[in-house]
Amino acid sequence: MPHLSRLHLAGLAGIACFVCLLWAYGSFALASLIFVGCYAAIVSEKVHKTKVALLGAALTLVLKVLDQHDALHNVDLGVDWNVVFLLISMMIMVNILTKTGVFQFLAVRSAKVAQGRPIRIMVIFAVVTALLSALLDNVTTVLLIAPVTLLIAQELDLDPVPYLITEALASNIGGTATLIGDPPNIMIASKAGFDFMDFIVHLAPAIVVVMGAWLAVWVLVFARRLTVSDERRERIMAMDEGALITDPALLRKAGAILGLTILGFMLHGVLGYEPATVALAGAAALLFVSGQEPHEALAEVEWPTIFFFIGLFIIVGGTVKAGVIEWLARQMLAVTAPTPQDTFLLSMVMVWFSGLASAIVDNIPYVATMNPLILDLSHQLFGSADPAVLHGPAMLPVWWSLALGACLGGNGTAIGASANVIVVGMAEKAGHKISFVRFLAYGMPAMLLTVAISSVYIWLRYY
């Protein structure tokens, strides 16, 4: 008998387990293995997450855990095209708007409004970043603000790292306030049937409080550490932000279309349109008036992210169809023991678990998993997942707990959110390395503070 190494034995044991599981549980075991394997691969960051998601989706379809018709056409199990087209359309709009130079203009103007005073710049940049992130995606916002931040810090002879981390945190906080601010919110809105104004009414007030409290703490911590001479401040005041607008005519047109699109988002529930329809109309109009060729505008869409979503929806659809999500929902019910009258513990577990999980795991796959789980919870608690139940007093705070926890949790670590990863990369490229621990020193207290405030908000407002 040939000599078998431990690796061989482990491999054989794995295959044996796989066959046994398959024999005993069929598609349940397959869906679970694909799901856990993909999650582990995404967390390890050894392979690009889009490759992992597409491979997982291919396995889900090839092994017939989910059939292709369901994957592409079933709104409960398959790809959420509302999310996909909303993301693509917003990316097109932002890419065209970026070319006008308006974001650089806003950043330099903000520094001048702050009169070159370091702590004021930190606060104003955080507020501007949060506001932009509420309307655009977080990654784009930090990509646009960070270069100006590096320049301002260089001119003031200050360490840019506290500023850059503050902006990453602000973009994640600001993005939580609206339906279009952060991908988890887009996914939650689509699954639960919330409209733009639901987010404004329920999440924006929480974010105003969270942002205010966080910035107050930040001012206390940084005010004395950040000082500069008048001569340095003069350098900021000497900048000419007016020169940054490259195409005023396009800016006027793009600004008008963006304004109409945001109005469309506010009214989409009343008008009976999906958010993706509003965004698609805005993107098409902007593409038309900008004079940009479609291949140029479409080339800058982040296709790997789009295909990551598509793959992920199929993997999670497989787990729903195989009953994995239903099983997980039952476990969560057993732990939190909610009743149709009292879901407080469930909401608290949701906000804190989501916060901690999103600090470690990408919040997009996390929310893609939790969405069907909450629908299942609703089925098990109320025997239905109709909008009346999902938007009712018992389930509403559970959804908002998920949104707050998943979006704010990303602030915890350098890998918790895409904006954090981008900021760390840009800082390193500019010669300012941000270690995992240094980010943690800023991000974790901010995350714990904001999630704590969110849980108090949920408690006071809904229970």
Added chain:
Amino acid sequence: MYVRDMFSADTITVAPDVEFPALVQLFAERPQRIMHVVDAAGKLLGVISSFELLGLLSPGFVDANLAKALPADYDERAVCRSYTEHRCRTAKEIMRADIQPLRPDDHYLRVETLMRQQGITVLPVVDEGGLLLGEISLKKVLRYLAGVCRGNGEHCQLG
């Protein structure tokens, strides 16, 4: 037609431990567009083009549009600051080590393909052991092809 027919043996070679100021000086004085970083045996370790040096001398986070907002004295200050900041960096730290070189027996059409793929306008030419033999640019290829046309006036319908 092959690379061996057209490459130039006139190159700038530097040792891996040469520091940034010397590299800038060398680049400013010589007409070549890349420097080859070689070990003591002459084996190619990497190349440094003007892109790498310009990248270190200018603040990478300022793009052409953002630069329009800056006061007149910014550029000089920024360049001096970058120069001071990077002065201890060595050729080994600056060079591009991922460049795929050409071999003398490569077909000349491969020159342009490799340049496009690697985003560089001059490529090193090495032997089988990786020893640097010379460099080739598109201009060198064009000059050679023009010579071929002149030498075959009848076929090329020249004159």
